[in-house]
Amino acid sequence: MKSLETILNECEHLAFDLNFTRAKEWKAGDKNRILVGYLPIYVPREIIHAAKGLPVGIMGAGDRKQIIKGDAYYQSYICHLPRGIIEMALDINLNDFDGFMFPAICDCVRNLSGMFKLSKKGKFQRYFDYPQNFDPFIGGVFYEQEMEKVMDDMYAINKVKVTDDALYQAIELYNVNRNLIEEIYDIRQQYPWRLSAVETYHILRAGITIPVEEHNELLKQVVEHISKERGEPMDNIRVVVSGSFCEQPPIGLIKSIEMAGCYIVDDDFMLGSRWIQGDINRNITPLKALTDAYINQSTFSSAFYDVGNPKGKRLVNLAKKRYADGVIFSAASFCDPALLDRPQMQKECDEAQIPHINFQFHENTGQFKVIKEQAGTFSDSIKLWA
């Protein structure tokens, strides 16, 4: 078993390798293998795995790439994520990728799919739509058709037919993956000092750039390490961070929140990896199982329609489940879904008497003084006066 420090160093490197070296090495291992890049938040990675593909999460260039051409594609009032991604596409970062999936989360990502199409990046550029109707006979059927389109896209490249057996195997692997991630969050809920939020972030982000089998092995080792005592407990408050589901916060921001005296006991940083809550059923046909899981077991997010199950209430429930002292709303600047939802979520927090603060960031924000100040005073106010 590797030491935790070794795993963490590896994960940090993998998480921010904008050239996706490990994924490209994996592809080079067999001529039928394909790389399918996907944008935040969620895609059913199982179908890509079953088609001998590697789903690779493209979470933006963060503060690690200078934007030169990207600014020409988006107006100044659009968030930073698509600029970084188009910059990567126009550079060499996304070479060797066979196709791209653009989940329907907002207009910026929709436009990005068009830009990839015009730039002829990859052999397919699939705008992956989600059902707004959660009736299995309407939205469910639609969702299955969307998945089939992606399977056709992949088949056109490597001629690999997705079989039920391959899908069941993929479902099993991703069930294990999600369970291990939840186990890490559960351990951190009780002993947040054993693995910092930044370390957790590196581990999860690394996972979307490597084969799930490798990530599961890493996760098992992490669980084993943090099941034993590590680090010193501190008198910190416990917070849930909400609003960063798409454009990822810079590491400095997560560190600043922690250094200001907050344990982040839950978050939506790498939400796609935790999208489905619980196991996907393996006792029905696999495509139906993936559809049912999306319709009935999705977590909540500002970017998704959530009829009958308000996200504000779900956020409050999450804060209660994690015994959080407060909620920090941290959204990317110009992120319409997050910013539009925030007032309603704040209202729910107020009604549940959960203290909250909010601030905004860019993925390449470099100054955290004000954020540290806000998080620090928030922590003090809860510790001393709550």
Add this chain to the structure above:
Amino acid sequence: MEQSFYTMGIDVGSNFIKLVLLDYSAKPKIVDKHTEKIRKRNPTQVADEMISTMLAKHNLTYEDVAYLASTGEGDLVKRKRGHFYGMTTHSKGAHFLFPDARTVVDMGALFVRAVKISPDARVQDYKMTGQCASGSGQFVENISRYLGLSIEEVGDVSLQADNAEVSSGICAVLAETDVINMVSRGISTPNIIKGIHISIAGRILKLLSSLKGESPIILTGGMALNKGMMQALEEQLEETGKKFEVKTHPDAIYAGALGAALWGGFRHIKLIEKQALAA
């Protein structure tokens, strides 16, 4: 409350580390205090050595201290139990030194922060200088070094001024250029130093005005004991026509560390009560 226990507060600034050992009870008492210039050393190591030395001096161990609290750059302190934010600790420290405190001006090496507090030392509002260093202690230290003065001499030299020459209050680089010009024009050192103090006092006045600060104003931090700074601020406040009482204390530099130790004690009791409730 009859119980008494030790708490420690450590304030890691950019130039100095301040440490306070407190006998925490209904009437907390300062047992010991120490300040150390970081110079070019590793701040984590300096902080660690300061704590170990003070504990050894009083025949104590880490386990004898109920709550070791950090403030300032607290992530540089190992083995602490908790961290409190700078304005929370400076307010509490100032309130301990002057229970009637209503506004606290923390004059540190890198910025000045004005904080309005309630009668029980809660932060109600605050304003601080921007990113430019021209309103900071580090700036005064740099200028004094250029003029061949030690930082301890600056206050007394400023009091000798008879015709202060005010420098730029916006930018440290421009202000330093101003000072070079003043020296070449033959302006006396006291008049230059007083001008620097007036410029900083002007920035503090703007903070106090937008904060709607109330009297008495307590100065804390490294610059609080600079008599020239105090005089310049009093003069500027007088010009506003409002009556403000400005106070400082020989232990003003320890306000952050003292506040951290005090809040540490408060929090320790709160945690015990919480545990008792849970049981």
